[in-house]
Amino acid sequence: MQHRLAALIGGSLASEVILGTFHGMCVTFLRKHGSKIGLRPNWVICDRDQQLQYGKSALNDPQFSEQVQINPSSPKPLWKRSRKQNPKATHPKKCFGRPKLPTKNLWLHYIDFPGTQVALLEENYRSSSSILKASLAVVQQGINTSIRFTHRNHAEI
Structure with missing residues (x-):
């Protein structure tokens, strides 16, 4: 790989570039x-x-x-601890735990927790447009909202 890089940008510049896989580079930095x-x-x-x-x-x-045995860890004590530190903290199941309303749970979340911000998935670099269209069709069933997937970053498969 170093030889190919040297051919592209020149040997002196290539010698200054650190190359490797993500995990290999992490190991190198951690060792150093x-x-x-x-x-x-x-x-x-x-x-x-x-x-x-x-x-x-x-x-x-x-x-x-x-x-x-002295100090068992379970999600409930962690939730209680975070609630003491932040009185606005909610039980993890409260967000999406309403039974028999799976597609509306997220939107009910906005009613229960005013001020929640929406992040629209307008740019999706992993999925093809056919997957985005299918996802949008499923999500919009029975929900009056403006979810948008407007473009993707790669060609149609």
């Missing part, structure tokens, strides 16, 4: 600057087998097990 965010110099990326091994050993550790 990881200490600045608290990583120890001997940190490693675990594969799946190592992750399972560490997870099992942590679960078997009596100190870990004791800690979980």
Whole structure:
């Protein structure tokens, strides 16, 4: 890849460019600057087998097990905590939890929570126009609103 880049922009410029996959570049930056965010110099990326091994050993550790029993984590306490910090916080299910009204739940959200802002999906870089048209047809059934998908960033498939 470095050779192709050198052919395109010249060797001196190409030598200044950092190339790699997203994950490869992340590893490079973490190896070089990881200490600045608290990583120890001997940190490693675990594969799946190592992750399972560490997870099992942590679960078997009596100190870990004791800690979980003392301080169990579940969404409800987290929600209560966030509600204490922010009195306007809502229960996660409140937003979309009205039964038998799946297509209207989002719009009822605007009634329950005045000031909610709408972000229209006018530019969609992943979907073809046929998918956007089908999505729009489904969403607009029974809903009086102005949802728009006006254009896409790539050619029709």
